[in-house]
Amino acid sequence: MILTGWEAVFFWVFSIAAIFAGLLTVMARNTIHSALFLISALVSVAALFILLHAEFIAGVQILVYVGGVMVLFLFVIMLVNVGSEERGSEEIFNRPRQVAASVIFCALLVAALIAALNNGYAGLEKKDADRIQAAADENRIRDRKLPKSATGSSRITTDTQRMGGSLYRYGSLPFEIASVLLLVAIIGSVMLARTLKQEAAVDDVDPGVLQEEAAHDPELAKVQPEPLA
Amino acid sequence: MLMFNFFSPAIALLFQEVTQGRLAVAWEKAQHPDLSKFLTIGALLFIIGVAGVLTRRNIIVIFMSIELILNAANLNFIAMSRYLQDTGNVNAVAGQIFAVFVIVVAAAEAAIGLGIVIALYRNKETIWIDEIDILKW
Numbered sequence: 001m002i003l004t005g006w007e008a009v010f011f012w013v014f015s016i017a018a019i020f021a022g023l024l025t026v027m028a029r030n031t032i033h034s035a036l037f038l039i040s041a042l043v044s045v046a047a048l049f050i051l052l053h054a055e056f057i058a059g060v061q062i063l064v065y066v067g068g069v070m071v072l073f074l075f076v077i078m079l080v081n082v083g084s085e086e087r088g089s090e091e092i093f094n095r096p097r098q099v100a101a102s103v104i105f106c107a108l109l110v111a112a113l114i115a116a117l118n119n120g121y122a123g124l125e126k127k128d129a130d131r132i133q134a135a136a137d138e139n140r141i142r143d144r145k146l147p148k149s150a151t152g153s154s155r156i157t158t159d160t161q162r163m164g165g166s167l168y169r170y171g172s173l174p175f176e177i178a179s180v181l182l183l184v185a186i187i188g189s190v191m192l193a194r195t196l197k198q199e200a201a202v203d204d205v206d207p208g209v210l211q212e213e214a215a216h217d218p219e220l221a222k223v224q225p226e227p228l229a
Numbered sequence: 230m231l232m233f234n235f236f237s238p239a240i241a242l243l244f245q246e247v248t249q250g251r252l253a254v255a256w257e258k259a260q261h262p263d264l265s266k267f268l269t270i271g272a273l274l275f276i277i278g279v280a281g282v283l284t285r286r287n288i289i290v291i292f293m294s295i296e297l298i299l300n301a302a303n304l305n306f307i308a309m310s311r312y313l314q315d316t317g318n319v320n321a322v323a324g325q326i327f328a329v330f331v332i333v334v335a336a337a338e339a340a341i342g343l344g345i346v347i348a349l350y351r352n353k354e355t356i357w358i359d360e361i362d363i364l365k366w
Contacts, residue, residue: 045274045303
C-alpha cells in the first residue's frame with residue numbers, strides 16, 4: 001500500500017488536520033469547542049479511511065459518530081453546567097504535577113511506539129517487498145476492468161460489496177450480538193437518566209428512600225405509582 | 230564572507246544531507262506514505278487521547294478523548310486491512326469488520342456513559358472528576 005501523487009498530498013493534509021484537531025480537543029477551554037474539534041478530527045480520520053479504500057467505514061463514521069454520538073455529546077454539554085470552566089474560574093487540567101507526569105509518560109510512549117513502528121515496518125517491508133510489487137500490478141490491472149462511474153472520472157469499486165459479503169458470511173453472529181448490545185445500551189441509558197419522580201411514577205424506588213425524599217419534596221409525595229396494565 | 234568560509238563545511242554537509250542524505254530519503258518517503266505512516270498517525274491520535282484522559286478534569290472531555298482513542302484503533306485496523314489486501318489477500322477485510330464493531334461499541338459506550346454523567350450531575354451537581362470521590366476511601 002503506497003500512496004502517490006494527490007493521494008499523498010491528501011494523506012498529509014488530513015493526518016495533520018486530525019492530529020491538530022485531536023490536540024485542540026484535549027486542550028480547548030470551552031467544552032463545546034472541544035466537541036467541535038473532535039468532530040473535525042473524526043471527519044479527517046474518515047477522509048483517511050477513504051484513502052485506505054474503506055468507503056463504507058468512512059460513511060458509517062460520519063453518520064454514526066458525527067451525526068449521532070457527537071450530537072448526543074453536545075446535548076449533554078448543554079444539560080450540565082460547564083460555565084465556570086469557560087469563564088476561567090476553574091482549572092481545566094488536573095494538578096500540575098499530575099499533568100507533568102502524564103505528559104512525560106505520553107512522550108515516552110509516543111517515542112517508543114514510533115521507534116518500534118519504524119523498526120518493525122522496515123522488517124515487514126523487506127519480507128513482503130516482492131509481494132507488494134506484484135500485488136500493486138495486479139490491483140492496477142483489476143481496477144482497470146472495473147466499470148466507469150456516470151461522470152467517467154472515476155471507477156465504481158467493489159470494496160463495500162466485499163466488506164458486506166465478509167460481514168454477513170463470517171461475522172453474522174457478532175453482528176446479531178452487536179444489535180442486542182445496542183438494545184441494552186438504549187434501555188440502560190433511559191433507565192440511568194430517569195429522575196426520582198419518573199422512577200416513583202413506575203414504583204421503582206426503595207420505599208424508605210421515597211419517604212425520606214418526599215419529606216422535603218411535596219411534589220414527590222403526590223406521585224402515585226400507576227397500576228401495571 | 231569570513232563567516233561563510235568558517236561555516237562552509239557545515240553548509241556543505243547540510244547541502245549533502247539535503248540532496249542525498251537522510252533528509253532526501255525522508256522527503257522521498259513523505260511523498261509516498263505507506264503503512265508505517267498510517268500507523269504513526271494512529272499512534273499519535275492514541276497518545277493524544279491518553280493524555281486527555283489523564284490530564285483533564287471535565288468528565289465529558291474525558292469521554293471525548295476515549296472516542297479519539299477508539300478512532301485511533303479503527304485507523305490501525307483499517308490500515309492493516311488495506312495492507313493485507315495489497316499483499317495478495319484480496320478478500321482480507323476482517324479489519325474493516327472489526328472497525329464496524331468498534332464503532333458500535335463506541336456508540337453504546339457513549340450512550341451509557343452520558344446517561345451516567347446526567348445521573349451523576351443530578352445527584353452531585355458537578356462534572357469535575359476530582360470532586361466525584363465517594364468511592365475513594
